[in-house]
Amino acid sequence: MRKLLALASTFVAAFCLATTEVEAQTTVHYVKPGETFWTIAKSYNVSLLELQRMNQKQSDVLFVGETLRIPQPISQADKDLLARLVHAEAKGEPFAGKVAVATVVLNRVDHPNFPNTIRQVIYERSGGYYAFTPVQNGEINKPADREAYRAVEEAIAFRGLGSGSLYFYNPKTAKSEWIRSRQVTVVIGNHVFAK
Structure with missing residues (x-):
């Protein structure tokens, strides 16, 4: 039982570390007045559709101060x-x-x-x-x-x-x-x- 508990704890710790690492690598953008998905996508060299998908947006509506995750850009x-x-x-x-x-x-x-x-x-x-x-x-x-x-x-x-x-x-x-x-x-x- 101890081995199983230790293995589960190790797995949870590894998962949390991996999740934190991925989040640390994700670029975040705070929406400024006048910005649109189009201008944000162009400024980061990413697809507008991918930007919307990553942020689970069904419309073009953005709010000032809103946080957007930015997809991996083209090198x-x-x-x-x-x-x-x-x-x-x-x-x-x-x-x-x-x-x-x-x-x-x-x-x-x-x-x-x-x-x-x-x-x-x-x-x-x-x-x-x-x-x-x-x-x-x-x-x-x-x-x-x-x-x-x-x-x-x-x-x-x-x-x-x-x-x-x-x-x-x-x-x-x-x-x-x-x-x-x-x-x-x-x-x-x-x-x-x-x-």
């Missing part, structure tokens, strides 16, 4: 990589097109048919080719401009709210009949987005 390294891809893929495209390119990558991360990290999605290979031309031709290694970073921040906050685009292409240069057979979700600038 700065992944954000930089995604911004460089957006810069290379969508140079000269409207801002909405840049956001949509970043959204395609995030949608792939969330989709079961693709790798589950930003880095793995961007560097994915098939048939000897990379999924994204800038990786193939080295343009991914050039620095991104501020607008590409802003587009990435917008896409991160927007994550999960779009039409589910998994692909994009330029209809003037795309030769693949397969990509043209995909369901079109939106056309922005010179790019067709599809799923």
Whole structure:
């Protein structure tokens, strides 16, 4: 009986310690006047939907002083990589097109048919080719401009709210009949987005 009691006490102590450790790692935000889920999600580089889910919110209503737990943000390294891809893929495209390119990558991360990290999605290979031309031709290694970073921040906050685009292409240069057979979700600038 003593052994069982000691084992149970050890388990409870370990559980409490683990719970305290997780809580200590969770970022907490106190809502300020004028803030919305959208502005908070963008400032922490997290998904608006994930922020609402984590805090069990069914509406957009926030109260000044309310405490919100913040989900784990996308790392700065992944954000930089995604911004460089957006810069290379969508140079000269409207801002909405840049956001949509970043959204395609995030949608792939969330989709079961693709790798589950930003880095793995961007560097994915098939048939000897990379999924994204800038990786193939080295343009991914050039620095991104501020607008590409802003587009990435917008896409991160927007994550999960779009039409589910998994692909994009330029209809003037795309030769693949397969990509043209995909369901079109939106056309922005010179790019067709599809799923």
